[in-house]
Amino acid sequence: MGRSGQSHILAIGGGSFRASERHGFIEASALLRYALDLTGQDRPKLGLLATATGDDSDWLLKMYGAFRDWDVEISHLTVFPMPNVEDPREWILSQDVIYVSGGSVANLAALWRLHGLDEAFEEAWRAGVVLSGQSAGALCWHVGGNTDSFGPTLRTWADGLGLLPYSCGVHYNSDPQRRTLLHESVASGELPGGYAADEGVALHYVGTEFIQAVTVDPKGYAYRVEHDGTGGVKEFRIEPRLLTS
Numbered sequence: 001m002g003r004s005g006q007s008h009i010l011a012i013g014g015g016s017f018r019a020s021e022r023h024g025f026i027e028a029s030a031l032l033r034y035a036l037d038l039t040g041q042d043r044p045k046l047g048l049l050a051t052a053t054g055d056d057s058d059w060l061l062k063m064y065g066a067f068r069d070w071d072v073e074i075s076h077l078t079v080f081p082m083p084n085v086e087d088p089r090e091w092i093l094s095q096d097v098i099y100v101s102g103g104s105v106a107n108l109a110a111l112w113r114l115h116g117l118d119e120a121f122e123e124a125w126r127a128g129v130v131l132s133g134q135s136a137g138a139l140c141w142h143v144g145g146n147t148d149s150f151g152p153t154l155r156t157w158a159d160g161l162g163l164l165p166y167s168c169g170v171h172y173n174s175d176p177q178r179r180t181l182l183h184e185s186v187a188s189g190e191l192p193g194g195y196a197a198d199e200g201v202a203l204h205y206v207g208t209e210f211i212q213a214v215t216v217d218p219k220g221y222a223y224r225v226e227h228d229g230t231g232g233v234k235e236f237r238i239e240p241r242l243l244t245s
Contacts, residue, residue, distance in 0.1 A: 008130045009163065009205045010035045011138035013170045013197025015216055016099075017066050028066040029216050030243040031202045032099065035132040036072065039096040047095035048076040051111055052103025052136040055080040059101060079111055089120040097130040100137030106149035108136055109159055118161050125163055135170045138203070142168040144191055146181045154178065156185045164208055169196025172223065183233045186225050193226040193233075201240050213240035 010031070017026040036044050046067065050060050055078040064074055077091055078084045085091045092098065098121070100108070112118045125131050131141055139145045144158035145168040154177045160168075169182045178196075185191040195203050195210055200217030203210060213222030222238040 005128055007125050007128065007207050008038045009125070009141050010038070010130065010132040010202050011141060011164075011168060011170075011195075011197065011205070012132065012134040012202040013138065013172055013199060013220075013222075014134060014174065015200035015220075016134040017063075026062050026066045028070065029200075031200075031214065031216055032067075032132070033070075034202070034204075034214055034243055035097055035099070035130055036070075038130045041096050043071050043073060044096035045094065046072045046074045047092065047098045048074065048101070049078075049098065049133075049137075050076070050101045050103070051079060052101055052105060052108040054103070054107075063099075063101065079115055079117075083115065088115060088117060089123070092117070092120045092124045093127060093129065095124070095129055097132060098124070100131075100133030100140060102133075102135030102137060104149040105136035105139045105145075105147050106157060106159070108140055109161070112140075112161075121161065122163060131163075132202075138170050138197070139168050142166050142194060145169055145194075146178060146185065154181050156181065156190050158191055164205055165192060166210075167191035167194030167225070168203070169194070169223070169225065171199060172196045172201075173198040173220070182225060183235070186227055186233050187231060189227070193224070195238075196223040196225060198222070213238050214243050215240035216243055218242055 020027045144160045146154045147157045198220040201215040201220040224236040
């Protein structure tokens with residue numbers, strides 16, 4: 001089967017991986033099975049990026065291991081100390097699904113632009129490559145959100161790739177700073193209205209339209225955050241679809 005012809009983004013608030021019973025391993029959660037299924041491929045090509053961690057080799061190895069029992073063809077792209085593939089754009093366009101790990105979204109965006117990856121990702125998205133990622137790897141596709149890229153106190157960040165014309169909130173129920181700052185940023189106009197996801201929850205967009213939220217946590221929710229027109233915000237809770245592993 002070929003690509004669907006639609007542009008998909010799966011922005012994950014947390015919970016892409018879980019600890020395995022086998023010591024030292026992690027396992028990919030049903031959220032990533034959902035992302036892979038969006039490709040329509042029997043054996044999808046999965047491209048991993050850990051730019052936001054400085055291309056940490058240990059984390060890349062753990063991610064490879066997380067898919068050891070899955071029928072996927074895995075490769076990765078690094079930019080330290082130089083790109084590990086001859087043509088990063090060609091590599092990105094050759095994947096069926098991209099997964100971007102968490103870390104520093106501010107550093108990620110700066111390095112992607114330096115290497116022209118921002119334009120390559122937009123081209124791939126329009127061509128039907130599924131874009132996914134957690135935390136920094138979720139924020140990056142939006143206009144922005146809030147981040148600890150600059151220190152433990154969160155700061156508003158509005159320098160995302162902007163494929164999705166919204167703000168994004170991640171780790172929404174596990175970090176008490178997240179909701180407060182997102183509300184303040186939307187209320188002030190620093191960020192546009194947008195969507196947020198609890199741990200274990202992912203936001204699924206087709207094109208630029210939010211379609212649904214999916215979750216691996218029965219207690220997790222997604223949210224729509226909008227300016228209320230009077231200097232405040234309105235937040236609407238979205239019931240996600242529960243995925244089974």
